[in-house]
Amino acid sequence: MQKEDKIEALIVKSFSGNISPEENESIKEWVNESTQNIRYYQELKDIWQVIHPAFSPDEIDVDKAERKVMGLIQERKLINSSIFILWQRVAAVLIIPVIMLAAYLSYNQSNRSSSIAYQEITSPFGTSSKVDLSDGSTVWLNSGSKLRYPVVFTSNERNVYLSGEAFFKVHSDKSHPFIVETKGLNVTATGTQFNVEAYASDSITAVTLVEGKVNVKMVGDKNVHLNPNERIVFNSITNNYNLTETDGQHWGLWKDGILAFRDEPLNEVFKRIGRTFNVDIVIKDDNISHQLYRATFQGESFDEILRLLKISAPIKYKILERERKPDNQFNKEKIEVYKVN
Amino acid sequence: MPGIYHNIMKEEHYLLVELKQGNKEAFSLIFQKYYKDLVLFGGSLLRDKFQCEDIVQNVFLKLWRNRETLEIETSLKSFLIRSVQNSCLDELRHKVVIREHESYSQSFYASDNMDTEHYVLYSNLESHLEEALGKLPEVCRIAFEMNRLEGLKYREIAERLNVSERTIEVRIGKALGLLREYLKEFFVFLLLISGNWK
Secondary structure (H helix, E strand, O other), rough: HHHHHHHHHHHHHHHHOOOOOHHHHHHHHHHHHHHHHHHHHHHHHHHHHHOOOOOOOOOOOHHHHHHHHHHHHHHHHHHHHHHHHHHHOOOHHHHHHHHHHHHHHHHHHHHHOOOOOOEHHHHHHHHEEEEEOOOOOEEOOOOOOEEEEOOOOOOOOOOEEEEEEEEEEEEOOOOOOOOEEOEEEEEEEEHHHEEEEEEOOOOOOEEOOOOOOEEEEOOOEEEEEEEOOOEEEEOOOOOOOEEEEOHHHHHHHHHHHHEEEEEEEHHHHHHHHHHHHOEEEEOOOOOOOOOOEEEEOOOOHHHHHHHHHHOOOOOOEEEEEOOOOOOOEEOOOOEEEEEOO | OOOHHHHHHHHHHHHHHHHOOOOHHHHHHHHHHHHHHHHHHHHHHHOOOHHHHHHHHHHHHHHHHHHHHHOOOOOOHHHHHHHHHHHHHHHOOOOOOOOHHHHHHOOOHHHHOHHHHHHOHHHHHHHHHHHHHHHHOHHHHHHHHHHHHHHHHHHHHHHHHHHOOOHHHHHHHHHHHHHHHHHHHHHHHHHHHHOOOO
């Protein structure tokens, strides 16, 4: 039994990706000892994967997907039947080339309708980028974010998928709604400006509207219309949301290289600074996490910002030595923040 | 009891026969039954919801287009899982991510050998999971849920609970082993229904 406990702990460690080559080798050895072991490992892995899905099962819209697939099936049928009518009218001598052409066309058509070319843009930690979409909309991607979008928008809806934070300036087109899909919610807009925060590592997803109108549909089918200068924060653990009034412009300032904080708790302040500069910042004293802070930084270096924070908030910090990982790369810079008494 | 399994087998068999004759309702039933599970399964390989949905939709499109010539040697479930798996692996081969993926899933056996017949899908587990979690010893359950629901790393859980990281690994490992045991009835059940019907 003791042995079992040990191997399970190792296997679980390997699922979290944090395992040394030696430990990995010993799992491998154990697994290959017998077919029972292989089976046991498979079953554990299977349960683990099902319990830890890559994205929330509630986000998957089965009916929408079915409509899409049914639509593609229908489309193909139409093409086939019109070709049928056409070739009935053609003289016998032309039949063979026409069939060949028809086969080619319908093959081509069905291929085209079922595959849309997507483009994916990632803004690495510490940088932000700007993307112009084919419909005239513009997206600013914040540090550590990923946007997936079709090279050309072909369907009735303009769908994009976001992980991370982005500011959207949507080109107005009432008949083709622009939809931002994220892990926790979908935002539908026609022509507006809004900011979306949907980092995979965060349990919250937030949308802030600058101008126009958007509809926010959350996991669990809650629907909210946002007005300008309203901000909605959805928590995917509790499935609750919170709607507040805010200065909409403020939430898009990052795209102009401005870090602005308006009475925000220090833990949020450090989270955003950490993301912008690709540094792990950990607050070691919980009672300063919720202290509110107000400041605007523009163009300051990371060291400069830290220095200013130290002057204006009751904190001190410690920069940890960067550790070398087994693959010879260095860990992210890590900083610990303490309260000053 | 065997009657129930028999009925399920018959039901799937019936759905397949209807599908081959071009019955869209049968297609829709299959779609509704497996779509979500397959997207989630794809997620275990690709981790990108958008791509997974694309792949699964294409698998269903092909299922419909090739319905007349379809030869399924295994169960429908196994066939669909295998199709999604192949597409995902194709996709991975095209990606730079492949190196990252290899270290992630450290295959101890060739993925071709994966036992798709006995793979437990999300909808199979979903209804029994809460009950099984409730049966776990308190300390194991707490550590397991902190990781599952809050996405905390073992190190972070260890810090919060004030125990060593190693203790957390043991607790979560034990939790997973026990869950497997509680859900074992399931595996038996799946084993029976996925017998060798053609």
